[in-house]
Amino acid sequence: MSLPADQEPFRGFRRLRIGLMTVTVSLAIMAVACSVLAVGYQQRIIQASRYNNTFDFGQMSAELLRFQLSLAQVTAGGSGSDVSLRYGILLNRLDIITANETLDAIDHDGLIARLQSTVRRMGRLANDVPSVVEAHAAGEELRPFTRPILQFVSLSHAQAGDDVLDNQRRLWTVFAALCGVTLALVLFGAALIAFVFRQNLRLTRVLRTDALTGIxxxxxxxxxxxxxxxxxxxxxxxxxxxxxxxxxxxxxxxxxxxxxxxxxxxxxxxxxxxxxxxxxxxxxxxxxxxxxxxxxxxxxxxxxxxxxxxxxxxxxxxxxxxxxxxxxxxxxxxxxxxxxxxxxxxxxxxxxxxxxxxxxxxxHPDMKQSFERRQKLKADLRDAIARGELFLLFQPIVNIVSGRTRGFEALLRWHHPEFGLISPVEFIPIAEEDNQIVVIGRWVIAEACKQAALWPGDIFVSVNVSARQLADSGLATHFRDCLADNAVGYRRMTVEITESTLIENDDVALGVLHELRAMGCRIALDDFGTGYASLSYLRRFPFDKLKIDKSFLHGSAMAEDRAAIIGMICALAQRLGLEVVGEGIETEEQRLILAQTGCALGQGYLFDKPLSPLDGTARLMQEATVRGGMSLPKQPARAVA
Amino acid sequence: MPFRLLALTSAIALGLASLSAPASGGAPILVLGGTAAKPAQALDLAGLDAMPQTSFETNTPWHKGPVTFSGVLLKDYLATLGAHGTRVQLIALNDYTVEAPVDELVEGGALLATRQNGQPMPVSEKGPVFLLFPFDSRKELQHQTYYSRSVWQLSEIDILE
CATH class of the missing domain: 3.30.70.270 (Reverse transcriptase/Diguanylate cyclase domain)
Structure with missing residues (x-):
């Protein structure tokens, strides 16, 4: 099976980014190209109109002819009053033409320069009316220019036509390029918009799709x-x-x-x-x-x-x-x-x-109520320790024959300010759900140790530990600290776990249990016989105690059958060197069955209900006075800090 | 480009009535004609000099390097002569002729230049009157429209309408 959803979008986005960058850069380049072309286009248009040589040359040839005419009139006996005017005008024309920077490219033979120097030599004509001889001489001097000048004018006209055509071609090229760039810009823009729309659609799809399953x-x-x-x-x-x-x-x-x-x-x-x-x-x-x-x-x-x-x-x-x-x-x-x-x-x-x-x-509407209660309990449980709503009860575990107290199982209770006493069956799963059990469990351990410190050194105390608590690798250290702080011997602590605790072969949990056992704590398997693989558990960990589930006592089977099963468990336990505790003993008959099958310890209402710390101490004191030989510290003497 | 516009405010009152003939006896160099109401008014150099003088320096397509021109602004010329019109025809000695709206010429700063670098201009140097614009002062003046309205050897201004 493959997980295509993991990589596809990223590759897609990278492609998109590269694509967008390419388009943007192309657009930028095109914009610059567009500007350059536009400037070039404008300059060409300006140039095309500025150097209108044909008109200047035409004017020049006309002025040459008018000057020649004025000279001819003198020769023919006229007054010659306009000779100097025509002379000045022609000279000015020649000056203007020679100032034109493009002249050299057209006038290869220096015709204009020669005409200019010839006309300049007639400087005297600028002021005085020439004599007939002078006018004739000047006319003769200018005559050879008439033909080449007119030829020059028409040639340059043709040349100008070529220039115009060339200019037009260039303009057309520039214009075509400009159109191309504009068209490309428009297309790019359209493509970009289409692209953005497509990506938006895709993004919406991605946003609405679960990446893992595709639904x-x-x-x-x-x-x-x-x-x-x-x-x-x-x-x-x-x-x-x-x-x-x-x-x-x-x-x-x-x-x-x-x-x-x-x-x-x-x-x-x-x-x-x-x-x-x-x-x-x-x-x-x-x-x-x-x-x-x-x-x-x-x-x-x-x-x-x-x-x-x-x-x-x-x-x-x-x-x-x-x-x-x-x-x-x-x-x-x-x-x-x-x-x-x-x-x-x-x-x-x-x-x-x-x-x-x-x-x-x-x-069903009822569910809502229980759901809300559960939500409220969950919220309230967070501060339950701080508000002192949690407390421990201690149920005696006794010698099944003598009834004498051997230890206590610490049982957690919660007194909710609104709902009253909450069953652990209800609130422990809630605590498990959001891991509050870790903090609460530590508190239980600390409290149980404090209480054990007030009791004689041969009285053990049992504490229940769940799978989640065992996932906390600092749990063994916490046990050690609590026991040491209260000067309670490690051997007096029994850690009870249920069969389901080790359902997963969790190395951390097993490690913590081994650590605790190495310290000297006893490890008990609670509710033995209720799981699917009870017997196999005995191989997984070297337990010290077995607590036979009360269902074996209360079940529907005949008394003999029950006795047979319990007897078998006890025999097995003895072979493995385990102490056996019978749970939920309520009748003398049940006590007898267990006592006869070799079960050493018992727990149940027949002996005592879960007791407050004070009542627990009272029970121990009573036993001490009845049977003699034991003194107890006063309750509630403070334990070691 | 360096550009200078000097308004010489030597406004001298002129006897308009006597302007139909050259005032100071010199050869007339510029004729204002075409007005229906008044006869043509010819002025010689001195007559033009008597009007408010303006000068500026500019490059032109027909000169190498910047040149200082001085003379009468077309605006002052028309005002002094009391001429009113919206459109004129400019005619040169060589019969070069253009038509232009007065507003555009005045707005472009048209000068009836009579001196180039302080010297009167002969015909061979675009004189004696050269209508031109301060090209360097504004980019839009550097255009064929204004080049073609720059009339050298200007001899006659006809008011068309």
Whole structure:
């Protein structure tokens, strides 16, 4: 199986970035090119009109002819009054033409320069009217120029035409380039806009898609809920059972693969849903809308649960995964908001996880109340230690034959200011849920040690420790500190764990237990016989004590059968060198069964209920006076600081 | 580019009535004509000199390097002669002729230059009157429109309308 969703977007974004940069740079270059071309274009237009040589040359030839005419008039006996005027005008014309920088390129033979110097030599004509002879001489001198000058004018006219054509061609090229650049700019701009739109669409899609499974995510689901706000609706939320521990034991990658495979099965089972989304780490939500939404959701739930029967195969490993479903539906009139529907389904899921795993639970208004109570307990539990609401009771563990107290099991109680006494069965799972159990467990250990310090040195104290507490690698140190601070011998501490604690072969937990045992603490296996693999546990860890579960005493089996089972356990324990404690002893008959089968210790209402520290001390004092020979420190003497 | 505009405020009152003939006896060099109401008014160099004088330095397409021109602003010339019109025809000794709106000429700072670098200009050096603009002062004056309206050897200004 591959996880394409992991890399694709990043490659896409890199490509997008490179593309955008390329386009931007191209646009910048084009803009510069455009400006340069535009400036060039403008300059060409200005140049094209400035050097209008043809007109100047034409004027010059006309003035030459008019000057020659005025000279001819003198020769023919005229007054010659305008000779000097024509002379001045011609001279000015020649000056203007020779000032023209482009002249050299046209006048290769220096014709104009020669004409200019010839005319300048006639300087006297500027002021005086020439004589007939002078006028004739000047006319003769100028005559050879007439033909070449007129030829020059027409040649330069043709040349100008060529220049104009050339200029026009250049202009056209520049203009075409300008048009090309503009067109390219427009196309680029259009492409950029299209690109941005496409990326926006893609981003929206990414935003609404769960990266791991490729189905819709919570965001998309919420949007859908807002959109589908009327008519019959049903929401199903599916939670993967024990996903956290699966993740912890198999690793996150395997967890992800499982979610992916699981989502595929859910997808196949719920093709008729309005939407299937992954709304949390291990939670999927389904929306059904329209008439018969609830029936459709129920049918889909059955299909989803059935889809989990087949184990998942991950990298050749076969793995079972179950889902628990919470469901909520509108009434037939379709009233109610989709958002509250979602919350209700969530509550139903939480309720289902508590007592109906691997099934679908339909929301019931009562659930809301218990959900809210649970939420409140969870919040209040955080400050319960600080407010002094937690306290310990101590149930005596006695010699099953003599009834004499050998130790106490510390039992945690919570007195809630509003709800009164809360059962540990209710609040311990809540504490486990958000790891408050670690802090609370440490407090229990410290309190139990303080109490044990007040009791004689041969009285042990038992403390229950959960799997989560054992995940805390500093737990053994905490035990050591508490025992040392209160000057309680390590051997007086018994650590009770249940079979489920070691369900995962957790190295940290085993390490902590070994450490505690090495210190001298006793390790007891609680509720023995209730798990699936009780006997195999005895191999996993060298326990010191076994506590036989009370179900063996209270079960429906005949007394002889019970005795046989208990006898077998005790025989086994003796062979392994374990002390056996019988739990939940309520009748003399039960005590006898245990006593006869070789069980050494007993605990139960037959002997005593869980006692307050004071009552516990009182019990010990009473035993001491009745049987004699033992004195107790005064309660409540302070222990060592 | 260096550019200088000097308004010489030596405004001398002139007897307008006598202007139909050269006032100081010199040869007339510039004739204002075309006005329906008044007869043509010819002025010689001294007559032009008697009007408010202005000078500036500028480059032109027809000179190498900057040249200082001085003379009468067209605006002052028309005002002094009491001439009103919106459009004029400029005619040169060589019969070069252009037409232009008076407003544009005045707005462009048209000068009836009579001296180049302080010296009167002969015909061979675009004299005796050269209408030109202070090209260096404004970029838009460096355009064919103004070059073609720069009339050297200007001899006659006709008011068309």
């Amino acid at each position: 819709a995510n919570r965001f998309a689901f919420s949007a859908k809920l807002r959109k589908v706000a009327e008519g019959q609706r049903a929401i199903v939320i599916a939670g993967v059972d024990h996903f956290k521990s699966l993740n912890d034991t198999l690793g996150h990658e395997a967890g992800d693969r499982l979610l992916l495979a699981l989502s595929e099965r859910l997808k196949d089972a719920t093709a008729d849903a309005a939407m299937l989304a992954r709304v949390g780490g291990d939670e999927f939500a389904l929306l059904y809308a329209g008439p018969g939404a609830l029936e459709m959701a129920q049918a889909a739930s059955a299909r989803m649960l059935a889809a989990m029967h087949e184990p998942f195969s991950l990298e050749g490993r076969s793995l079972r995964a179950n889902i628990t479903l919470g469901m909520s539906a509108t009434a037939l009139d379709g009233a109610g908001s989709s958002l509250s529907l979602f919350k209700e389904a969530d509550i139903a899921l939480a309720a289902g996880k508590k007592d109906a795993r691997a099934r679908a639970t339909l929301f």
